[in-house]
Each structure stands twice: as C-alpha cells, then as structure tokens.
Amino acid sequence: MKENKKVLCFVAELFEDLELWYPVLRLREEGIEVKLVGREAGKVYKGKHGVSATSDLSFSEVNAQDYDGIIIPGGYAPDKLRVIQEALDLVKTADDMKKPIGQICHAGQVTVSAKILAGRKVTSVKAIKDDMVNSGAEWTDEEVVIDRNLVSSRTPSDLPAYVKKFIEVLNMDIM
Amino acid sequence: MKENKKVLCFVAELFEDLELWYPVLRLREEGIEVKLVGREAGKVYKGKHGVSATSDLSFSEVNAQDYDGIIIPGGYAPDKLRVIQEALDLVKTADDMKKPIGQICHAGQVTVSAKILAGRKVTSVKAIKDDMVNSGAEWTDEEVVIDRNLVSSRTPSDLPAYVKKFIEVLNMDIM
Numbered sequence: 001m002k003e004n005k006k007v008l009c010f011v012a013e014l015f016e017d018l019e020l021w022y023p024v025l026r027l028r029e030e031g032i033e034v035k036l037v038g039r040e041a042g043k044v045y046k047g048k049h050g051v052s053a054t055s056d057l058s059f060s061e062v063n064a065q066d067y068d069g070i071i072i073p074g075g076y077a078p079d080k081l082r083v084i085q086e087a088l089d090l091v092k093t094a095d096d097m098k099k100p101i102g103q104i105c106h107a108g109q110v111t112v113s114a115k116i117l118a119g120r121k122v123t124s125v126k127a128i129k130d131d132m133v134n135s136g137a138e139w140t141d142e143e144v145v146i147d148r149n150l151v152s153s154r155t156p157s158d159l160p161a162y163v164k165k166f167i168e169v170l171n172m173d174i175m
Numbered sequence: 176m177k178e179n180k181k182v183l184c185f186v187a188e189l190f191e192d193l194e195l196w197y198p199v200l201r202l203r204e205e206g207i208e209v210k211l212v213g214r215e216a217g218k219v220y221k222g223k224h225g226v227s228a229t230s231d232l233s234f235s236e237v238n239a240q241d242y243d244g245i246i247i248p249g250g251y252a253p254d255k256l257r258v259i260q261e262a263l264d265l266v267k268t269a270d271d272m273k274k275p276i277g278q279i280c281h282a283g284q285v286t287v288s289a290k291i292l293a294g295r296k297v298t299s300v301k302a303i304k305d306d307m308v309n310s311g312a313e314w315t316d317e318e319v320v321i322d323r324n325l326v327s328s329r330t331p332s333d334l335p336a337y338v339k340k341f342i343e344v345l346n347m348d349i350m
Binding site: 080106131 | 254255258284288305309310311
C-alpha cells in the first residue's frame with residue numbers, strides 16, 4: 001500500500017452536509033490527505049442544512065493523475081457539478097485510470113453526465129434510479145455497491161458502510 | 176373551445192418559486208381554474224426562495240379525466256415528485272389522453288420517471304439534458320418546445336413564452 005494517499009472531494013452549493021463531511025473526516029482519520037475541489041478555489045459553499053465547506057482547489061487546476069481517488073457528495077450539489085465540464089473530464093479520466101470513485105445519494109448525476117455508468121453495478125438515492133438505469137447502469141437497492149473502482153451508496157445512514165468500503169478499495173491499489 | 180377549463184399544478188418542497196406561481200396566476204388570468212396538487216392536501220410547501228404554496232388536493236384524490244391539463248414547476252420539487260407513484264401515474268394517464276402537459280426546468284425529471292419522453296422533442300434546464308436524452312427524448316436548447324400535447328421550457332426567463340404556448344395548446348382541444 002502506497003503511503004500518503006491523496007483524495008479529491010467535490011464540493012458545490014447545497015451538498016448534503018453529512019455526505020460531504022463524514023467521508024472527508026473519516027479519510028483524514030486514516031491519514032489520507034483530502035482536498036476539496038469546486039468551481040472556484042477558496043470559496044465557501046453552504047450545505048443543504050447550513051454546514052460550510054471551503055474549496056481548496058478549482059477543477060481547472062487539478063489533474064486525475066495527482067490523486068488516488070475521488071469522492072462526490074449528494075444533496076443538490078451534483079446538479080451543479082454535472083454542468084462543469086472540467087469536473088466531468090476529471091471523473092472520466094480517473095475512471096479510465098481505474099482510480100477509486102465514491103458516489104453517494106444524488107452523486108450519480110455526475111457520473112451519468114461523465115458517461116461512465118454503462119454496464120456498471122450501482123446504487124443511489126431512489127429519486128435518481130431511473131436516470132441511472134437510463135444511462136445503462138445496473139441498479140440495486142443495497143447500502144453499498146462496488147463495481148471495480150466505483151463505490152456507491154444511497155443515503156446518509158449508509159455512510160459507515162460506504163466509507164469503510166471506499167477505504168478498502170482505495171487500499172487495494174487496483175490502479 | 177370548452178369553457179371552465181381546469182388545470183392541475185404539481186407542488187412539492189423547494190419548487191422554483193416563479194416557475195410555480197407565474198403559470199398558476201397567468202392561467203387564472205385566462206379564467207382557467209388551477210388546483211395545486213401535492214403528496215398531501217392542505218399542506219404549505221416552501222419554494223427555493225421562500226415563497227409558499229398550499230396544496231388544494233393530494234395525488235391520491237385526483238383523476239386525469241377530471242382535468243384539462245397539468246403543469247409541473249422546476250426547482251428541486253421534481254426530485255421529490257418523481258418518487259410519488261400516483262403523480263407518475265397521473266402524468267402517464269394524462270399523456271395517454273393527450274392532455275396538455277407543461278414542464279419547465281427540472282420538471283423533466285418527473286416525465287422521465289413517468290416514462291413518456293421516448294421519441295419526444297423537449298427542452299429543459301441544461302443540468303438534466305443528459306437524463307432527458309438517456310430517456311430517449313430529442314433535446315434542443317430553445318425557450319419553448321412543443322411536441323403534440325407536451326410543452327417544455329428551460330428557466331424562469333422563458334416563462335412568458337412558455338405559458339403563452341401552453342395556453343395555446345390547452346385551447347387547441349387536441350384531446
């Protein structure tokens with residue numbers, strides 16, 4: 001296992017507060033360096049319930065090869081992230097490089113638009129199930145689903161299982 | 176033209192304030208009776224910007240045959256509406272009966288889940304373009320798109336053109 005792993009966490013307005021912060025803090029507990037990346041660097045974004053998160057970096061200044069994985073929170077943030085082309089390119093490149101990608105709740109909206117879900121096993125919040133299926137994914141209602149480098153979960157109550165599995169996949173060095 | 180037309184407007188939490196209220200008020204100006212329908216009757220729902228709207232009826236107590244058309248606002252309300260099976264059944268039945276259906280912004284999430292978009296010409300807010308295309312729709316970036324009984328628009332600035340066209344289609348008596 002490579003030491004000093006680095007993971008990017010996407011951020012945009014109206015992220016689901018716990019779906020951003022629980023994974024970020026839990027990965028930091030493991031000694032993993034987590035950077036928040038948004039449309040702009042140094043910007044304060046507010047979660048759905050009012051918790052803040054400040055972006056360290058902008059999408060235009062990051063490269064997939066410099067990081068070991070990506071995590072994407074849910075809430076309404078994915079609706080805003082999916083129209084940022086650099087964010088979609090980053091997800092596509094990371095997936096092509098088989099880097100672990102974690103998506104929870106509505107985060108699948110980003111991977112739909114990054115066009116990486118065809119033929120993949122995933123789960124998500126029920127509301128976007130049809131969009132996942134229409135993008136060619138095989139959707140199941142489980143707390144966490146792993147398809148090679150792609151780890152997905154449904155809602156905040158799945159967070160313990162979700163991040164545990166994401167860390168396992170991150171430590172597999174499948175790249 | 177039949178007199179005393181009746182239209183249902185869908186409502187759920189976090190509707191886009193103007194996308195609900197401008198069409199409702201504009202249709203009432205035409206003498207059309209507009210009823211708000213939500214998961215529960217008599218419930219106060221709050222828009223994204225804080226404007227309130229109270230549901231007159233619940234989805235379980237309405238039938239498509241009793242109304243001349245349906246309008247669906249955008250915002251985050253469609254994400255909540257698309258998981259209400261009675262709402263999806265209502266849209267599907269109304270569409271089968273060729274009753275005018277108006278959708279703006281994110282409202283296309285509801286018609287994706289009602290499975291009525293395959294082969295239809297539509298527009299929407301850019302964020303859900305991929306979901307519309309993946310559901311089989313032909314998406315174009317225009318202020319208002321008409322496909323038989325289905326009228327669609329993109330954002331609040333399209334409202335004047337959108338509701339004008341919806342009223343025209345409503346008055347065509349294409350049913």
